Amino acid sequence: MTSRREILKHSAVVAALLGTTGLFPQYANAAFNKVAFDAKNLADVYKGLGIGLPVLSSGVVLQAPDIAENGAVVPVGATSSLPGVKQILFLVEKNPLPLIAVFNLSDRVDAAILTRTKMAQSSDIYAVAVMNDGKVLYAKKEVKVTLGGCGG
Amino acid sequence: MRTTKILMMAMMASLTTGAVWAQKSTVDAIAEYRAMLADGNPAELFEAKGEELWKQPRGPKKASLEQCDLGQGPGIVKGVFVTLPRYFADTGRVQDMESRLLTCMETLQGFNAAEIAKTPFDKGEQNTVTALAAWISGESRGMKFNLPQEHAQEKIMYEVGKRLFFLRSGSHDFSCATCHAVEGKRIRLQDLPNLTKNPGAGAGFGAWPAYRVSNGQLWTMQRRLNDCYRQQRFPAPKFGSDATIALGVYMGVNGKGSESIAPALKR
Amino acid sequence: MADPMRIRAQAAGGNATVKVLMSHDMETGVRKDGAGKLIPAWHIAEVTATHNGKSVLTAEWGTGVAKNPFLQFTVKAAKVGDKIAITWKDNHGDSRTDEATVAA
Numbered sequence: 001m002t003s004r005r006e007i008l009k010h011s012a013v014v015a016a017l018l019g020t021t022g023l024f025p026q027y028a029n030a031a032f033n034k035v036a037f038d039a040k041n042l043a044d045v046y047k048g049l050g051i052g053l054p055v056l057s058s059g060v061v062l063q064a065p066d067i068a069e070n071g072a073v074v075p076v077g078a079t080s081s082l083p084g085v086k087q088i089l090f091l092v093e094k095n096p097l098p099l100i101a102v103f104n105l106s107d108r109v110d111a112a113i114l115t116r117t118k119m120a121q122s123s124d125i126y127a128v129a130v131m132n133d134g135k136v137l138y139a140k141k142e143v144k145v146t147l148g149g150c151g152g
Numbered sequence: 153m154r155t156t157k158i159l160m161m162a163m164m165a166s167l168t169t170g171a172v173w174a175q176k177s178t179v180d181a182i183a184e185y186r187a188m189l190a191d192g193n194p195a196e197l198f199e200a201k202g203e204e205l206w207k208q209p210r211g212p213k214k215a216s217l218e219q220c221d222l223g224q225g226p227g228i229v230k231g232v233f234v235t236l237p238r239y240f241a242d243t244g245r246v247q248d249m250e251s252r253l254l255t256c257m258e259t260l261q262g263f264n265a266a267e268i269a270k271t272p273f274d275k276g277e278q279n280t281v282t283a284l285a286a287w288i289s290g291e292s293r294g295m296k297f298n299l300p301q302e303h304a305q306e307k308i309m310y311e312v313g314k315r316l317f318f319l320r321s322g323s324h325d326f327s328c329a330t331c332h333a334v335e336g337k338r339i340r341l342q343d344l345p346n347l348t349k350n351p352g353a354g355a356g357f358g359a360w361p362a363y364r365v366s367n368g369q370l371w372t373m374q375r376r377l378n379d380c381y382r383q384q385r386f387p388a389p390k391f392g393s394d395a396t397i398a399l400g401v402y403m404g405v406n407g408k409g410s411e412s413i414a415p416a417l418k419r
Numbered sequence: 420m421a422d423p424m425r426i427r428a429q430a431a432g433g434n435a436t437v438k439v440l441m442s443h444d445m446e447t448g449v450r451k452d453g454a455g456k457l458i459p460a461w462h463i464a465e466v467t468a469t470h471n472g473k474s475v476l477t478a479e480w481g482t483g484v485a486k487n488p489f490l491q492f493t494v495k496a497a498k499v500g501d502k503i504a505i506t507w508k509d510n511h512g513d514s515r516t517d518e519a520t521v522a523a
Contacts, residue, residue, distance in 0.1 A: 065181065065184050066181040068185055069341065069365075073485040095483055097481055099483070101479065103476065104476070104477045105476060109468075109475050109476050109495060112493055114490070115488065192491070194440055194489070200423060200425060368486040368487055
């Protein structure tokens, strides 16, 4: 059983290592992309992240169910066959805070991420790919959220 | 004139089938949502915890649960879930998984079973029981339900369970049967399994314990029954009571031969 | 100490598909408890994945990620026996690292 001390030491080492690479500024200054995650609409998210407005592209594929039985857990996935995907972002337009997650990809992983989001209500979900060359592409899908019955 | 009539009939037909198709597609869409979540069921987190708690020396007696007899001999966990509830000679009664865990936690580890039974769900040792239940049920994954009906008490409990299932009472005159005794019923988008026979009984009984995405909790059958009674506006049953165990016997025996999918994923 | 993650790393076609389940409440900060008080936001903020010690993926998460988060990604050019480590750090400064070996 790893002790808390060892785990804290380990994560500090990881953070320090990542900070020194210069590729992950969030570790260099331990700042979290607060502005973007606190943004209340899509435009402010993009502004907060310092990226241009995304352009609809068939090069980004969004996986999400048509109907989510419960908004607490909605599976979302994004894939792109295009080379040079730097980041994948997930946004839920009608959430109080639309930015859900930012994934920073190295060239050692496929541009394919699957995770689960919370949805406050039926809404469009966006998968945004930020490319190495600065292009910002997106795909979106409407996901309906139901309440369901008595929880059987 | 005839062509218009044919056209109109064709339109009506397509409209009707359209409506039917739309309804079917909602069910399909929900099925697709559930399928997307099936891989990576957070219940696994509870299973991992349960396995750890089974092996960990705990309680006033600082002992593990590895000698606990869940019906097939001390320490045997694989395959026990699909044979519970059943009669236990040492306690002289039919017990389900949760009440049997209380027995073991008391006799082997020195915990106070009555205290745990009175503890609210999500608090104290109830969390231990929940995690253990998740792991134990997972150890019977894919196995077929085969509750014993040999001992006189097992047969009696089945009959008691049946009576309780159909007993109408409470302020709304509900019984379990009100929702769960007929095919094809649903509340909003939740299909209500017919628990009086397979496949509903197996599907309904075999789905608990389950991880509920709506609250991120792992619910055991005891908790599910407690909440059913709450929804029926009945007084809360005691944890591990004969009444709840009897209902488990009724459903489990009705579900004989169905495959267990516990711990499952539920809304 | 936070509960352990479940990490499964499976080799497939020269790559490794990694599936992670993390144990975390992911409180949004807008929920109220039984007494009507706001439950403060408590969520995983940073995630790192390494392959044989080398970072391959990092992420920043807000409160919108579902409770008991699930994450799946694919590491290129990975083989059976390789080590995958996942670290998460939450907004309280708590963190957790777990490791798995790529299996067949």
